[in-house]
Amino acid sequence: MTVCVNDMKECFGEVRDGKMILNEFGEFVKKCWLEIPQHFKEVELDEFQIMPNHIHGVLNIYNNNDNIIGDTNIHGPVGTRHALSLQDRKHQKLSVIVGSFKSASSKLIHQSGFTNFQWERSFYDHIIDTEQELDKIRDYIISNPSKWDEDRNNPKNLLK
Numbered sequence: 712m713t714v715c716v717n718d719m720k721e722c723f724g725e726v727r728d729g730k731m732i733l734n735e736f737g738e739f740v741k742k743c744w745l746e747i748p749q750h751f752k753e754v755e756l757d758e759f760q761i762m763p764n765h766i767h768g769v770l771n772i773y774n775n776n777d778n779i780i781g782d783t784n785i786h787g788p789v790g791t792r793h794a795l796s797l798q799d800r801k802h803q804k805l806s807v808i809v810g811s812f813k814s815a816s817s818k819l820i821h822q823s824g825f826t827n828f829q830w831e832r833s834f835y836d837h838i839i840d841t842e843q844e845l846d847k848i849r850d851y852i853i854s855n856p857s858k859w860d861e862d863r864n865n866p867k868n869l870l871k
Contacts, residue, residue, distance in 0.1 A: 712836045713767050714809060717829035719866050721763035722820075724832040729857035737761050743812055744768065747766070751808055758849040760856065762866045769839070770850050772804055807835050 716722050723737030733741060740761050746752050759768035791829070813830045820828045839845050859865055 712805070712809065712834060713765055714755075714813065714834045715765040715831045715864065717831050719764045719864060719869060721866065722828060723761050723766075725762055725763055725860040726856045726860070730790060731760065731762060731856040733761060736820050736825060739823070740766060740816045743816040743819065745810060746815070747812060750811060753804075754808060757845075758851045758852045762859070762862070762864065763868070769845070769848060769852070770805070770808065774807075782837060792840060801865060805836060 722734075723740055724732045724734040724843075731737075744759055744761075744766065745756070748756060753773045755771040755773070757769035757771060759766065777847070817828060817830065837848075839848060855862065862868065
C-alpha cells in the first residue's frame, strides 16, 4: 500500500545519504502506523517505509479464521471506502484501516501546528500473490530511500 501527501509536499523529513531522516511529522506518522494492529486485531504489519511525502507498507489482513485475506502494497489507485463495491470486503477493510491511519496521523500533525497538512484522498494498493512477489516488494520498500533521486514521488522528478 502507498499513501501520499496531497500535492506531494515533503512533510515527513528528508533523505540524507540514502537514509530517511524523520522529522516530528514523520515520527507522528510512524507512531500511527505502528499502532494499526492495536485498533485492528486482524492486521499484522510487515515491511514499511516513510518517505518525505509518502509511506509504503505491507499489511497482512486476516479473517476470523486466521486466514490471510489480502496483503497489500503499491500500484493500483483505490478510491474512498464509499466508492468501493460492497462485495469487495478486502478493499473495504483496507479502506477503513487506511482512513483511520490517515485521520489519526493528520490529527497529530494538525495539533502540532501544521494545520494545512493533508493526505491525498485515495491510496494505492496491490494484492501480493506469491512469496517471490512479497520479497520483491519488501526489497523495493527497504531500498526506497537509497533510490530517492530517481523516485517517481520525488517532487524533483514530477516536473520531468
